[in-house]
Amino acid sequence: MSDESGSVVWYACKYAPAELLAGYGASTRLANVEADTFEAADQLAHGNLCGYGKSLLASALSPDVHALVLTTCCDVMRRIYDVLVERDDIDFLYLLDLPHNTGKAERRLMRSQLARLAAAYGSYSGRTFDPGLALASFAPPVVPTKGHVTVVGAHAPGSLMEAMRESITLPVSNVTCTGARRVASPPSELARTVRAPGCGCDACIADDPAPADALESFLDWYAPALLGQTPCMRMNDVSGRSSLTDGRNQEGIVYHTMKFCDYYGFEYADAAKEARIPMLKIETDGTRQSAGQLRTRLKAFDETLHGMADDVSAAARSVRPKGGPTYVLGVDSGSTSTDAVVMDGSGKTLASVIVATGAKATAGAAKAIEDVLEEAHLTRDDVTLAVATGYGRDAIPDMDSTITEITCHAAGAHLLVPEARTVIDIGGQDSKVIHLTPDGGVANFVMNDKCAAGTGRFLEMMARTLEMPLAELSRQGLEWKHEVRISSMCTVFAESEVVSLIADDTPTPDIIHGLDVSVATKTSALAKRVKGEPPYLMTGGVANNEGVVRALAEVLGAPVRTHPDSQLCGAIGAAWLGLQSLGA
Template identity: 50%
Template structure:
């Protein structure tokens, strides 16, 4: 078996040797080996290749000169004594000179493999193999497209699992490797002509990846036919691969359908966060319908509950049929999401003076939503925050939720429906946890920090966004006797900048409402308002927003089932 790393590797060439080819699609659990023998700042795919090669007994591996990370991965693996490890130079341009250059390099690869394997090469067989990879006619169904950088089978499977009722199509850079029919041209007559013909087919017949100079052909991914059939775009980028951020920046403003940006690194980590995003996106597209609520004949006398099981706190709200909040609670999420949820629900019921039997429906949301034993339905916190924010702030159009472990920007319409959303990536920068850690470094409680941040005098900059580095910056400032209120202000500005940047990425506009625990921090709210150049609404109930939204969904589904 010959392993490859890139769609530009001439797979059909190896059919000319009677060999089978397999493109690597690794999903290592961690990068413990790759981080040691290369550098943590290589892209996830490059590191995953190193992990895979070290774990498997791969004897034949072909790279192309496709990007910095893969070039350097090849250099690192050269030390491993792989019997046939080859790097095929790949031009960036696709003109006549480049095609000739590439043809010569393809011939060198064929010669090197013939020498290594002792097998003879048949250009006729390689030529015939090219016709097995001709582009096929598309179906005509509607679909959700996964575009951007290599995501691999695991990502596509996850998207399909999160959107079970729609067709999902992989259109990432490593998806099906088909040549355009128009690129085949006249048949070659001999081996020399074959290499030239084959070089042209690869350079001009494949949808170009973003590393090529001329990417106009990628426009085919956005042609009229596909635009009509696409109901949504999930745009995938790979951590530390910079190519596809540029395409995302181009399409996000002009796509005719909702776009969700996600980032992964080939490992199975952060599957919970990914699931939340894709499910919420499905809710935006109207893909996933809420499960039917239990039938209840006597709705008037009954109540509903919403539980938001977050990473830092678990919030519960009890609501009556008139959408009035009759009881609520906020407790820290302990070691068990399900226990905290049960406790929060009991406390909220207690606050409302009600027994559990009075609840006709319970909806759970938040990271721990699956663990909550509501025996009912779960909805992502995106949809819940949108509805909750609409309830708390009827004029809100952009919901800024800074929670314990993530930040979200949700654009909503007049009815509280989600128009689009973005979330921060897996990094604590700009989240509640970031502020919590800095408060700890300063020896303050979050409440003290919130108050002190308002009485600053000098504009101190905290330049590091990395939570750990920022903490050491805070410690250095303390050592220099910088007033604590100035340091806190610096931290608040840093969170505000990060959040404003996320607002810009999500296309948010005025009508800002802030929810989540950090909304209680007046210093951050003030800085954010200055950064956005518009007021930011908050409410004493901001932290309950997700739970309020969940309760509203419970009520709405109850009403529907009783119509």
């Protein structure tokens, strides 16, 4: 947020009266900010506020910000205002009280609130209200683009919108709480109050409304119009929001929730149940972190919308004809291991390897490719098509195409266990649940949100705390006798619980079982989100931990299968999708 001219008024809510302020010559801008650090907010307020609020606070402390209008839209915005009032750094800081209803009484209250704001801003700026400027500032109505993807929910940070534009191949429309600012166009009767400057004669002067009258007329119309926008979730009557997710002109919905914003989790839960088009839930903390994971999920969603990985098809069309037998290389570059398989034209896996990724994804991939080709007695030139997947997929050189691990896992799982309908993949860095269509496509999927809880990393950290290797953790976890509840899902808090249990001489197998159940519970919650159904197939490194597999079966109330090649699932899927694209 910077304002060299000093006339910019920042706002952070779609109910902020941008057009009214424009009538005073203000240039109004949405504070679409992402702070590099939340240090200021943590120090001045509290860490457990939403990322947007914390970013706003950090940015508003900049000396470049001279005017900011907030609304009482949510707890966080009200408290950010309180903190800024105490700091007293902003020349014009205003909190607009926003009703929760939109009836006659509320429109009257809103009008009087707007009149007070107008008086305060007029006094601050030294300007009078110019209806022409106000009316000229209304954005023309937006016609929804046919076949677009809608971002719904809590404020979408700039980095999310960037990732959307990069990863989604369809037009993207932002109707989040800050993006859906759609105030109705003023009626022509109101526009008639704005006239060209008169000639100065008495008749013109008599006919020209005084600025105060013009403001009154404008507010009479504007207060209901501002309140009449498609409601955000803090409003009491949210029935008008159904149009945001009804599937009309929409190909898909990305539902964004933000950590420590409570409004949109509820709507998502309902919308996901009734969704007639693909819907992806993304939760962010309002920072630029985890961009890699974000792109993976969005790209996978884009692949879901297209029904098939378009990129790989295009790549298949462009590969030079080699003649001779067909060999497809699939490489899955994960955070812990890099897996590679070579598949022949019949879909038979000729060779497979699993190597440690190490510090560099490229080095791990090079080693995996070298080893798998050696095992298959092939050279790189013999490979018809090479497809990469996994976190490091874009970093691997000389690949013909890349597909996200979501699509690859689905395809790989279908190949390994054709009857499986839900894949539970718990890897080192993330966990994901993919609900499959009967033919192995992705019906829905969900990934954990930027948190180690319920992932392989969680178990690794706990193994370290218990001073044993992972394999031993898996073995000892089966020998439990008594239920121990590890109540915290947070890795850090769970670790302190484990330390307390160790101090209480709780038998180690019981502690491990508690950890296994904790992972299973977290994963089960993900499975419920995508309406997962049996048969379940578990893949990823944690599938080797029988304690977790058993705990998961118990929590889900259905058997959970594993497969000897489950760790290769992503690479197998990549190779198989590559083979499919060749028309083999």
